Amino acid sequence: MKRIALAIMCLMPLAAVAQDNTWERINQEETESEHVNPDQKYLVGAVPVVNGKVEFSTVIKAPGKSKKEIYQVALKYMTKMTKEPNQTEFSRVVIDNEEKGEVCGVFQEWLVFKSTTLALDRTRFFYNLVARCKDGEMELKMIRLHYLYEEERDPQTYKAEEWITDEYALRKDKQRLARVSGKFRRKTIDRKDYLFAKFESLVNDKK
Numbered sequence: 602m603k604r605i606a607l608a609i610m611c612l613m614p615l616a617a618v619a620q621d622n623t624w625e626r627i628n629q630e631e632t633e634s635e636h637v638n639p640d641q642k643y644l645v646g647a648v649p650v651v652n653g654k655v656e657f658s659t660v661i662k663a664p665g666k667s668k669k670e671i672y673q674v675a676l677k678y679m680t681k682m683t684k685e686p687n688q689t690e691f692s693r694v695v696i697d698n699e700e701k702g703e704v705c706g707v708f709q710e711w712l713v714f715k716s717t718t719l720a721l722d723r724t725r726f727f728y729n730l731v732a733r734c735k736d737g738e739m740e741l742k743m744i745r746l747h748y749l750y751e752e753e754r755d756p757q758t759y760k761a762e763e764w765i766t767d768e769y770a771l772r773k774d775k776q777r778l779a780r781v782s783g784k785f786r787r788k789t790i791d792r793k794d795y796l797f798a799k800f801e802s803l804v805n806d807k808k
Contacts, residue, residue, distance in 0.1 A: 638776070640776070640777050640778045640783075640787075642790070643778055643783075643786055643787050643790055644771065644775060644776065644778075645767055645771065645775050646767070647786070647790055648761075648765050648766050648767065648770070648786060648789075648790070650762065650766060653762065654744065654745075654762060655744075655746050655761035655762055655765065655766065656742060656743070656744050657742065657743040657744075657793045657797075658740065658741065658742045658743075659740075659741050659797050659801075660738055660739070660740050660741075661738060661739045661740075661741060661797075661800060661801045661804050661805075662737065662738050663737055663738055663739065663804045663805055664737055665737070666736070666737060666804065666805075667736055668702045668734050668735045668736045669699065669702075671702070671734040671735075671738070671739050671804055672699055672702045672703075672704065672732075672734040674739075674800075674803050674804050675704040675732035675734060675739060675741075675800070676694070676697050676704045678799070678800065678803055679694050679704055679706040679730060679732070680694055682706065682708065682730075683706065683708070685710075687710045687711050687713075688708065688709070688710045689709045689710065689711070689725070691707075691709040692706070692707065692708045692709050692710065693706070693707055694706045694707075695707050701733075702733060702734035702735055703731070703732070703733055703734070704731075704732045704734075705729060705730065705731045705732075706729065706730045707727075707729055708726075708727070708728055708729070708730065709725060709726070709727050710725075710726050711723050711724070711725060711726065712724050712726045712748075712785075712788040712789070712792065713788075714784050714788065724748045724749065724750040724785065725748065725749040725750075725752065726746075726748055726788075726789070726792070727745070727746065727747050727748070727749070728743050728744065728745060728746045728747075729742075729743070729744050729745045730742070730743055730796070731744065732800070739800065739804055741797060741800055743793050743796070746760075746761035746765075746789065747759060747760050747761060748761075748764065748785060759782075759785070761789070764782050764785055764786075765782060765785050765786040765789055769782050770782040770783050770785065770786035771783070
């Protein structure tokens with residue numbers, strides 16, 4: 602308990618953030634329109650584990666784009682992310698190596714499960730985004746995921762490997778999300794999908 606308390610002290614003070622995020626609305630609309638079972642896209646295999654760690658990754662093809670151009674897109678957008686309303690003051694870009702084509706951002710942001718005039722259910726979400734750029738493509742990874750939940754009342758820390766994987770976040774029949782850990786899995790996947798699609802759009806100059 603002392604360790605959790607110390608973690609909270611290091612993270613305070615908290616900045617007020619806007620709860621209505623465009624990326625959340627987009628993913629909710631897509632889910633509602635595409636699936637009869639609202640949990641379908643979040644079921645078995647949706648959270649990959651590599652060498653015992655949760656790791657989301659994608660390769661974005663960008664024909665005709667140079668390593669430098671792709672690197673500049675990654676650096677610009679990660680820098681912009683650190684200033685968005687859902688981020689805390691601890692989000693920052695920690696690696697920007699143009700020669701190697703590498704950009705890494707350490708993010709600490711809010712994932713909101715429910716927000717009403719009477720209640721706010723949210724978690725602090727930690728992760729790293731790593732972009733490795735070369736001529737014609739970008740490899741993008743989301744790694745080192747963990748959460749700090751209910752920090753104002755009864756702080757709980759969760760590693761992604763012990764919280765949002767198939768073993769922990771799905772019900773026994775594997776057809777529905779678990780009640781509590783499932784909401785973390787859903788929001789994490791939605792956030793990952795939004796970010797990967799955003800980088801693909803920016804790298805390829807799509808509107």
